Amino acid sequence: MLHYPCILTIAGSDCSGGAGIQADIKAISALGAYAASAITAITVQNTCGVSDIHPIPAQYVKGQIDAVMTDIRPQAIKIGMINDVEIVKVIADAIRKYKPAHVVLDPVMVSTSGCKLIEDKAIEALTRELIPLATLITPNLREAEVLAGCPIKTVEDMKQTADRLLEYQCQAVLIKGGHLEEGDMCDVLKTSQQPEPYLFTAPKVESKNTHGTGCTLSSAIATFLALGNSTEEAVKKAKEYVYQGIVSGKDIHIGEGHGPLNHFHSPVAMHILSQNE
Structure with missing residues (x-):
C-alpha cells in the first residue's frame, strides 16, 4: 500500500494566507507531501500587519494533535x-508521547511587520520544554538574539550564537541571516554531530x-526530512525552494504591504500566472 510522507504543522492561522x-x-x-495541521492561535492580520491574536485553548490544541498522531x-x-x-507544555508532552522521527521548531516571536507574537513566559517555556526535543530549530537573527541573550552583527557572531543555542540540547540550529545589513544572505547551520558549521549563501x-x-522554510525542511534527507540536505533543498519562491514572486502584487513568496513556482503554476497578466 502506498503512503504519502506526512508532516504535521502546529502553528497559528494567518487569515491573509x-x-x-x-x-x-x-x-x-x-513539495509532494501530505499536510496535517493543529492550530495554536487565530491571528487577525494581512500583508500590512497583525492587529490581534486569539490563542486556542490548550485542550483543543492537544485534541488536534492527538487526533492526527493516533491516526495519520x-x-x-x-x-x-x-x-x-x-x-x-501540551506540544512537549505530545512529542514525548508519540516520538515523531523529526521535529523542526521555528521559534516565531516577531512578525515581518514587527508585531510581537509571543509572551515572555512562553519564551522561557520554549527554551526549557521544546528546544531540547527538537531535531532542528530555525530562529532568525532577532529570535536568536533573544534566545541566546547576545547581539548578532556578523556571520562570526552567528556561528558563536549557534554554539550557545546547541547548549539547550537540540540536535541542530539554523540561524537565518536574511536581516544582516550588508553582503549576501548567509544562513548558518550547526549540528551537535559536526564541529564545523555549514554556511548557506545566496544573493x-x-x-x-x-x-x-x-x-x-521550516515547513520545507520538515518535508525534506520526512522524505529521507539528512539535516544538511534538507536545509539545502528547502533553502533553494524558498529562494526560487522569492525570485518568482517578487513582482506579483498581493496586498498593500509585505506580500507572500510564490509557493507554487513550478512551470505549471508560473504558466497560469503568465496567462492572467
Missing part, C-alpha cells in the same frame, strides 16, 4: 507560533514579498 498554517500547508503540498502518524512535526505557556533578492518566508 501568507504565513502560519496557510503557508505551511502550501509549502508541504507543493506523521513522520515529521513542524512547530511555529506558540504564544501560550500551556500550549508549549539578496530585492522584494517586499517576504511574508511567511520563515514559516515556509
